[in-house]
Amino acid sequence: MDPESPRPGLAELFAGFFAAGLSGFGGVLPFARRIMVERRGWLTGAEFADLFSLCQFLPGPNVVNLAAAFGARQRGPKGAVVAIAGLLAAPVVIVIALGAVYERIGGIPLVHHALLGLAAGAAGLFAAAALRIAWPVLHRPARAAIVGLAFVLFGVLHLALPVVIGIATPISVLLAWRFRA
Incomplete structure (x- = not known):
């Protein structure tokens, strides 16, 4: 300022x-x-x-x-x-x-169906934003592996975010050091 x-x-x-x-x-x-x-x-x-x-x-x-x-x-x-x-x-x-x-x-019913359509559109916007954020990272295999690991730990296994960070961070640092990702 x-x-x-x-x-x-x-x-x-x-x-x-x-x-x-x-x-x-x-x-x-x-x-x-x-x-x-x-x-x-x-x-x-x-x-x-x-x-x-x-x-x-x-x-x-x-x-x-x-x-x-x-x-x-x-x-x-x-x-x-x-x-x-x-x-x-x-x-x-x-x-x-x-x-x-x-x-x-x-x-x-008309309102209910309109909201279902709105939810689908919102999900599409969310997916597009997630892909935009991930796209630059996905071009390097080591980085893509961390994205995949975080997705599986959080999205599939439903682990708490601090646990995911605790697992993914040291692996990410190791991969970055090893592969200069």
């Missing part, structure tokens, strides 16, 4: 993260970056990448961690709470409203 630019106040934090939460159907991160870096100038692109990288190692949703970390950095614990509240306010209200609507009309 430019040392000469003023720190955002609590209202600005709420408004910025509220806009990101409201815009980000299917994924808030690109909108959060656009708001924080391009529109408001709160962070440079490199600072955003550094902060987001840190947040990926924390438990919980990455973008919520990002809101908390940035809010806390700007305005302490109140800033963290306000940024998280801004990020989650619109989605929570929308989900509650949609839940109420679904409770009233969810039993209608």
Whole structure:
């Protein structure tokens, strides 16, 4: 962040993260970056990448961690709470409203079939995103082996994520060292 630019106040934090939460159907991160870096100038692109990288190692949703970390950095614990509240306010209200609507009309066969179609489309989008993430890794056999191992441990054997990480990480390091993957 430019040392000469003023720190955002609590209202600005709420408004910025509220806009990101409201815009980000299917994924808030690109909108959060656009708001924080391009529109408001709160962070440079490199600072955003550094902060987001840190947040990926924390438990919980990455973008919520990002809101908390940035809010806390700007305005302490109140800033963290306000940024998280801004990020989650619109989605929570929308989900509650949609839940109420679904409770009233969810039993209608047409609505049920429409939701089945929507679920299929969402699964397709998820699969496409997973392939995009995995594609660069799959070109090297050692890396592809780790992807396969993680898939089997988590997706087939249903092991807990910390167990999968505990198994896959040392094997990954060994393979990277051995094959310079």
